[in-house]
Amino acid sequence: MTSEYVATNAASSGISVDRKKLKSLGRRSDRPGLVWLAKWAVLMTAGVLAVHFTWGTPWAVLSMGFYAFVLTVPAYALSHETAHGTAFRTRWLNELMLWVSSFLYFGEPYHRRYAHTSHHTKTWHVGDDAQMPFDTPMTFGGWLSEQSGLLLFWYEGKIIVAHAFGIVGSEARRYTPEGEIRRLILGARLFLVGYVLVGAAIAAGQTWLLIYFVIPRVLGGPAMQFFTTIQHAELQENDPSIVKSTRSFAPSALNRFLYMNMNNHIEHHLYPQIPFYSLPDLHDVVKDQLPAPDPGLIRTNLELLGVVIRRSLGRNTKAPTIRQAPHMITSGGFEPIARASMR
Amino acid sequence: MTDWVYACAASDIDQEDLIRWDYHGKSYAIYNTERGFFATDGMCTHEAQHLEDGLVTGMVIECPLHQGRFDILTGKALSAPVCVDLQTYPVKVEAGRIYVKI
Numbered sequence: 001m002t003s004e005y006v007a008t009n010a011a012s013s014g015i016s017v018d019r020k021k022l023k024s025l026g027r028r029s030d031r032p033g034l035v036w037l038a039k040w041a042v043l044m045t046a047g048v049l050a051v052h053f054t055w056g057t058p059w060a061v062l063s064m065g066f067y068a069f070v071l072t073v074p075a076y077a078l079s080h081e082t083a084h085g086t087a088f089r090t091r092w093l094n095e096l097m098l099w100v101s102s103f104l105y106f107g108e109p110y111h112r113r114y115a116h117t118s119h120h121t122k123t124w125h126v127g128d129d130a131q132m133p134f135d136t137p138m139t140f141g142g143w144l145s146e147q148s149g150l151l152l153f154w155y156e157g158k159i160i161v162a163h164a165f166g167i168v169g170s171e172a173r174r175y176t177p178e179g180e181i182r183r184l185i186l187g188a189r190l191f192l193v194g195y196v197l198v199g200a201a202i203a204a205g206q207t208w209l210l211i212y213f214v215i216p217r218v219l220g221g222p223a224m225q226f227f228t229t230i231q232h233a234e235l236q237e238n239d240p241s242i243v244k245s246t247r248s249f250a251p252s253a254l255n256r257f258l259y260m261n262m263n264n265h266i267e268h269h270l271y272p273q274i275p276f277y278s279l280p281d282l283h284d285v286v287k288d289q290l291p292a293p294d295p296g297l298i299r300t301n302l303e304l305l306g307v308v309i310r311r312s313l314g315r316n317t318k319a320p321t322i323r324q325a326p327h328m329i330t331s332g333g334f335e336p337i338a339r340a341s342m343r
Numbered sequence: 344m345t346d347w348v349y350a351c352a353a354s355d356i357d358q359e360d361l362i363r364w365d366y367h368g369k370s371y372a373i374y375n376t377e378r379g380f381f382a383t384d385g386m387c388t389h390e391a392q393h394l395e396d397g398l399v400t401g402m403v404i405e406c407p408l409h410q411g412r413f414d415i416l417t418g419k420a421l422s423a424p425v426c427v428d429l430q431t432y433p434v435k436v437e438a439g440r441i442y443v444k445i
């Protein structure tokens with residue numbers, strides 16, 4: 001840690017919830033996760049069928065767009081939730097889903113879990129948070145590279161290859177307990193073998209893997225970024241308050257489902273032990289202590305895009321409605337604060 | 344030299360829950376579980392997070408910060424990111440009063 005140890009959570013943010021209430025919200029069950037999985041399976045099946053029956057026609061663009069969206073956003077969300085261990089009460093089910101979803105998402109599960117601990121211990125703290133994906137304040141160039149989704153492949157791919165060859169850098173060693181390094185290496189080897197096998201199968205003519213896995217995952221990257229970029233963009237770095245560093249927003253019911261309620265992102269960082277299915281209830285309990293959520297997915301992203309374009313042009317960076325840290329709002333020019341930790 | 348020290352009343356801890364107990368500059372966690380009362384160190388072995396806001400499920404305590412899990416009975420670290428076991432302490436209940444041997 002580069003600064004004194006004060007974990008960023010409800011206590012460091014001055015937020016409190018009645019203990020009994022918190023306990024009841026934290027209760028674990030397999031049912032909501034299984035229902036979520038069943039619904040996801042329905043959407044995925046619809047996507048696969050749509051791609052299958054439109055392949056070779058202009059409609060394939062639409063069906064592939066839909067399939068890429070319903071594959072990638074939930075894969076990310078499930079990988080995140082299972083990395084916390086909160087998706088299912090049954091541990092083996094949680095871990096199985098962590099591996100499956102992380103393979104689809106493209107992040108080795110052990111590393112994903114340990115890197116994410118630093119994101120919760122010191123949320124949005126430069127030098128401590130290993131999951132700051134872009135330089136802050138964000139410029140149009142930063143937005144473009146982040147939004148492409150390709151930087152994530154570069155970052156995760158580099159880690160998988162390096163760890164598979166036994167090379168674990170100082171950053172990963174910082175947030176991974178010494179005794180767990182061998183697991184990072186094992187996980188990376190399994191994933192590398194898995195992805196090499198996928199590549200080999202495609203090269204050998206199994207094109208369905210290209211159509212139903214590789215292409216939609218790459219195309220789904222930008223869609224996923226619309227959810228993740230706004231989690232902390234334009235908010236306060238190096239502050240113990242989650243309220244200042246983190247954004248909740250109010251998307252449509254479909255997007256809330258695909259994202260496993262992580263639009264309640266302030267709530268999640270305040271109380272990471274609360275499972276995804278109880279986040280809406282947690283929101284109701286703490287909403288009087290929090291700022292109102294920013295608008296929906298599209299509006300929030302459009303406002304962010306407007307801000308970063310104007311910042312790059314040296315113009316006023318005040319967003320119409322979304323929350324911004326005071327130093328993000330200037331009438332031209334800015335002081336660089338954070339260098340991305342995911343490169 | 345260890346001794347039995349009075350910690351709290353049994354009724355102070357809800358069923359399937361824990362409380363924090365500080366004694367002589369050290370912090371402990373005392374649990375009321377389906378199998379009786381137990382005590383462990385209060386701080387998680389992963390980072391400097393107290394377990395008092397953690398979730399007790401059966402005989403498992405889950406850390407509130409990163410959801411690492413320990414067996415309350417043995418202190419064994421059960422799942423990442425915790426990998427160092429938790430120190431446990433003997434507990435006895437007499438006339439509704441909880442004593443911890445430390």
Ligand code: FES
Pocket residue numbers: 117387388389390391392406407408409410411424425
């Ligand atoms: S501090 Fe307890 S699991 Fe990380």
